[in-house]
Amino acid sequence: MKRVRYFVFAFTLTIILILSACASPTPETVVVVVTATGEASTQVPTAESAPVLQPIPLGGPGSGETMKWIDGSVLIYIPAGDFVMGDNGFDAPVHTVTLDGYWIQETKVTNRMYDQCVRAGICSSPTQTLGGPVFNNPEFASHPVVGVTWEQAQTYCGWIQGSLPTEAQWEKAARGLNGNPYPWGTNSPSCSLVNFSNCVGSTSNVTSQESGKSPFGLFDMAGNVFEWVFDWYGQNYYSQSPSANPTGPESGQYRSIRGSSFESTEEQIPSAIRRFDEPTDNRRDTGFRCAVNNPQPFAPYCQLSAAVPANSQTPVSSCTLPEGFVTNQYCQQGDGYAVVQISFGATWEERGTRIQCQERIEGGLRTLVCLGPRGMETTNEVVVCNPACTNQTDVSGLSAVCDAGYTLDSTSGTCVYSPISAQPSAGGCPLGYVTKESNGQQFCVVSTGLDGFCPVGLYFDDSAGICAPPNGQSNAPFGINNSLLAQQTFAGCAAGYSYNDGFQCCQPNAGSVLPGCAAGYTFDQTARACIPVVEADLSGEGCITVRVNTVKCVQLEDKVCAPIDSESRCVANTACKWNEPADACELRVPLP
Numbered sequence: 001m002k003r004v005r006y007f008v009f010a011f012t013l014t015i016i017l018i019l020s021a022c023a024s025p026t027p028e029t030v031v032v033v034v035t036a037t038g039e040a041s042t043q044v045p046t047a048e049s050a051p052v053l054q055p056i057p058l059g060g061p062g063s064g065e066t067m068k069w070i071d072g073s074v075l076i077y078i079p080a081g082d083f084v085m086g087d088n089g090f091d092a093p094v095h096t097v098t099l100d101g102y103w104i105q106e107t108k109v110t111n112r113m114y115d116q117c118v119r120a121g122i123c124s125s126p127t128q129t130l131g132g133p134v135f136n137n138p139e140f141a142s143h144p145v146v147g148v149t150w151e152q153a154q155t156y157c158g159w160i161q162g163s164l165p166t167e168a169q170w171e172k173a174a175r176g177l178n179g180n181p182y183p184w185g186t187n188s189p190s191c192s193l194v195n196f197s198n199c200v201g202s203t204s205n206v207t208s209q210e211s212g213k214s215p216f217g218l219f220d221m222a223g224n225v226f227e228w229v230f231d232w233y234g235q236n237y238y239s240q241s242p243s244a245n246p247t248g249p250e251s252g253q254y255r256s257i258r259g260s261s262f263e264s265t266e267e268q269i270p271s272a273i274r275r276f277d278e279p280t281d282n283r284r285d286t287g288f289r290c291a292v293n294n295p296q297p298f299a300p301y302c303q304l305s306a307a308v309p310a311n312s313q314t315p316v317s318s319c320t321l322p323e324g325f326v327t328n329q330y331c332q333q334g335d336g337y338a339v340v341q342i343s344f345g346a347t348w349e350e351r352g353t354r355i356q357c358q359e360r361i362e363g364g365l366r367t368l369v370c371l372g373p374r375g376m377e378t379t380n381e382v383v384v385c386n387p388a389c390t391n392q393t394d395v396s397g398l399s400a401v402c403d404a405g406y407t408l409d410s411t412s413g414t415c416v417y418s419p420i421s422a423q424p425s426a427g428g429c430p431l432g433y434v435t436k437e438s439n440g441q442q443f444c445v446v447s448t449g450l451d452g453f454c455p456v457g458l459y460f461d462d463s464a465g466i467c468a469p470p471n472g473q474s475n476a477p478f479g480i481n482n483s484l485l486a487q488q489t490f491a492g493c494a495a496g497y498s499y500n501d502g503f504q505c506c507q508p509n510a511g512s513v514l515p516g517c518a519a520g521y522t523f524d525q526t527a528r529a530c531i532p533v534v535e536a537d538l539s540g541e542g543c544i545t546v547r548v549n550t551v552k553c554v555q556l557e558d559k560v561c562a563p564i565d566s567e568s569r570c571v572a573n574t575a576c577k578w579n580e581p582a583d584a585c586e587l588r589v590p591l592p
Helices: 002-021 111-119 150-159 167-175 483-489 567-572
Strands: 066-068 074-078 081-085 095-099 102-105 226-232 255-258 275-277 303-305 324-332 335-342 347-351 356-362 365-371 378-385 406-409 414-417 433-438 441-446 459-461 466-468 497-500 505-508 521-524 529-532 543-550 576-579 584-587
Touching: 074 167, 081 167, 095 167, 102 167, 111 150, 150 226, 167 226, 167 255, 275 567, 324 543, 335 543, 347 356, 365 378, 365 543, 441 466, 567 576, 567 584
Parallel strands: none
Antiparallel strands: 066 074, 074 102, 081 095, 226 255, 255 275, 303 414, 324 335, 335 365, 347 378, 356 365, 378 543, 406 414, 433 441, 459 466, 497 505, 521 529, 576 584
8 A cells, every 4th residue: 555655646746747847947947757766765654653852952053054945045144143234324324233143045046046936836027127137048047036026025035934134134144243344354346256347247146256255154245236125215214223133114115225236336335335226126136135034944845956066076277378468558539449469269358348349350460459438547357268278167977966864866866855764773874864862762863965064954053963953943853754743843845835744745736846956056967966057257277367458538527426416316326426525416436
């Protein structure tokens, strides 16, 4: 009878997943059909009535602790305590704020993550904005989702047990405890730290700016795209807000926006700058991330994609530097130009939109003729690379791995949830588990997998030496075959998924999809696993950066900010800043 029940379940699951695959295109969402093999669980686990492990004292998550979450994201723990908020701007006086501990997403929500919510029937599709990334194009799966309203962002966060972060939560996660001006510290912004000032000219992979991470380890707390936060905007709120856990005014006309975008200038990058927008607005440069204040353990997914750990890869590079240098600067019809000579066969790109270069071959030389902005003397960059070099990673010969509690089905390349007996076998507990003693008996408890991380919904508790849920229930039966305790412990499944009591895990409803690859990863058909994405970006070994100066040829007049006579309208324009002594609106980057 058990074997019959298993095949009925497997057949039903297969039909559901095939129907999921027939839905509308999704950014690299991998829909898998599980085929049981000798390596994976082949029957419904038999419920155990053995003694249960008693709760183990936990130390709790530490500052910067990470935890995989149900939408394929990673949550980072921000500990309780004080931090310095504000920068003495007109709406941001410096003050000390106390916050309770909370978890917040390591990256902005990506197109792939958001698509999972759409396919689950919870979220509505984003608006395709002119110039923004195409939501359902797999090329942009690891880019931040944009074109969403405040309500759409909040709905997504609610789907994963969270909410948009408050302004205070966002700023603490961005600046750390000491009020750093930028997430990475005090150094001036550069293209190696942040996607701004059109370094890339568009959105980028949410994990591409490793050097620009915040003190707690969050990506893109500056640049790439702006982020919706929870609060209504109040210009004078900081002077009236409570010192502990402020959540913004009770009502208002605008919702707050924090951070900066790929088009922001250097003056717009500091993390304390506050912005706002109509909550019904959606833009090509505004996304979001979520905070989860009190995460409860969801039941595990029945299947997940295998992954090749990032730390197991070896970069491949060996090359000769190309040639690139400026040979001339001149004015022509009021515009400033510069000429850059580069090697034949080299690839190149401008960094930023303050110059536009065109390639020419004259007199046996390969040159770039670069047009600068009218009326300004500027310094820009052109990156020149030898295409024989590469910053790609070699995954050949590397093995895909699964989270602890899962078994790799080598036929499909899928990780199948396979809970084990709580009592160790003669050989002890299997890989991914540790042995703990309780009331004179030994028990297997789930620990980190081959990738060094805990399964989804658990963090590694240093004090207990096990993977534990953040709600402190250390005897939660993740990876352990105990259907009764699982029903009592897990907070069910996310909307769009159903709990299977026999297999003690969550399976997608018709139309829903599994999380797929994490942010910064893509599914590789050859490896049959998720591998890290390497941006098609010119950088790394084999590349040089040429500094290109263009000269000022005409005088310009400010026709954007100068006519604005209202401080609120002035600061709402990201190109402008308010000069309090002069009672005037000015360009953030002044005209020469």
